[in-house]
Amino acid sequence: MASNVYRELLIQNINKLIQHYESSESIFRDNNNKMYHSGEFGEYREYAVEELLSLCLPQNFGVTRGFIITRDNLISTQCDLIIYDKGSCPRLVDSSYKKFIPVEAVVAIGEVKSQIRTSLEMSEILDKMARNKALKSLSSTTRITKKVYAPDEDNGRSFDSSYFRHDAIFSFVICKSFSPMPENGFDYSEDIDMSNKHNFIASLNSGHCSYFASPTWSLGYGTHNYHYPHTKREAHEQEFKAPIQDEVPLAIGLLVSALYNHCKVATLVDFDPVEYIATNIRR
Template sequence: MDIRKIFEAISVELSAKFQKTMQIKHNGGKGDNRENAFVDFLKEYLPNKYGIGRGEVISPENEISGELDIVIFDKDHCPLFLKSDSHSLYPRESVFGAISMKSHLDSAELKDAYNNIASLKKIISTQGFTNSLTPGMSTGLNPVVPVTAIFSYATNRSLEAIAKQVNDLDKKMSNINLRPDFVVVLGLGIIGPNGRIRNNFNTYNLPSDPDKLSLSRATGRHTLLRFYMQFLDELNSITQPKLDLHSYFDMPSIVGEYKVKKHDKLIVKFNGEEEASVKRLTLSAINKIVKNSKIVTLEQHFINHIGVLPSGAGKIYDLSSYIYEYNPKNKPPLQIQRDDNGHPIGDVNTFQPLHIEIDGNKYAIDGNSITDDDFEENPDFTVNELMSH
């Protein structure tokens, strides 16, 4: 049996389907039919653990990729937040790879596909994780870098011309790891590293020689088989982290130009209100906080907040890390007073911080320096719902 002959026949079939789409006048219809033909191939020949879909990828930080023509995801373990044949929303931890589909790979289409792939890679985690690859033993793993490719049915350029543009696009990238792993033209060849990019423990090692990144291989009739084997080899080298759904439930909200967290579940009772309700900080309040906060070390923040550095704090916290303090009245550290019943209460004239996050930075906001006008009702939660967590 000659496997090459089988894939050569599949390649001819895909090319024939592409030619049929040329008779469709509506561009959207053409694109859907081309992608469907390739999706059918992937569904038939990739292992069952890999799901094939289309849509966007989202991170726990509420970052979203561009629209991806083909997404390869963990079908067995990870849920989809939104599912349809035309568009799904995939949690970052479920994604193994993505492919940008093109009809004719001219210079504009290649540049567009580069940006599309980069939109996915920009939101992947940079944090390593541990996983139990064998019972009773945890192994440290590098963050996952999805396998990515640009796949075209045809081009009016030579493989060498495409490779030259690939090299030029690579040189312009602020982070070379954002590039697609492979550029493929059906029946013509593959541009990209010849050897494995991913190895044990999710390591991702691109060749340091730029020419090897844009290495062109005129694989001709065997292009589909060679691409399939290399792409699947890279997919199978990936170990995904466990999906923490709570991180998506608690992910930051988009407020104006900011990504804000812990600002929208505040149980507040204004003067004149009979009952407390759930409120959130307004955009104008967040603007004010960002503009008027001062950055200090965590060590200095402890002193500003409670007057002393807690015993043993250096063993628990990174005291050299930074936090932004919003204390516009320069209130002194917290002083405890007691009400008429002897219950401890904070002195409103001292620094009593509320902690939130803005664009990934920690903020300590003096609770008595924000006013009723800085809040708005949050219809997404009730007091009972928050208290039940």
């Protein structure tokens, strides 16, 4: 039995997102059907997705667009969506209103696209996202402020985003449609670690991609629609699911559920301003 209130609010926001996709494409195309002001077109879509996700996330998490920074002076490429723990760090904004989020607070990142027409285009998007996700490869001595125990990983030890799924950033793509997934899944560059691969690909029209977790670790049975690319360094196969007709598209319903659950169990680590500010202080 579903909640009518929650379901209707979700349907309203999904319909608003669909309208944003459709109206933005007409607003930002000229008489020759060529796209102009592509930056504003992207922002138009991103605002609609932000609004949808803000409805579905725990209230202590924020959604913004911008850049991830680290204490080692690394900076991500621009992220369409950054989901972060509002209580653990500042949101830094420069004079041009660019936003910067310390990696310690980041729990998820997303890319918002319209139509992804080829598997090569998808692979390029996933590669970019994986390199941003890799910025949370923090030291094992990183100070942990919250960790939810996962018995199948025995993750009560030190921080390790390459091994423990809740330590890593959750990454996703949301789009209007995407090209068919190749038989062996979307490709990554050879230097991309399995832990930094995407968690979920959701579309309004084409279905979704997640993973199939083999039964070797999951209590003797396989798990479909699994949201993590590996468990204990055991890689899971990418899996495509066709859309199911409903007012709440299956892909969107699964994505918001997966994001909510990841936010609830994501490992939170300590943000220390001194490590970002000082260049000559030794602890």
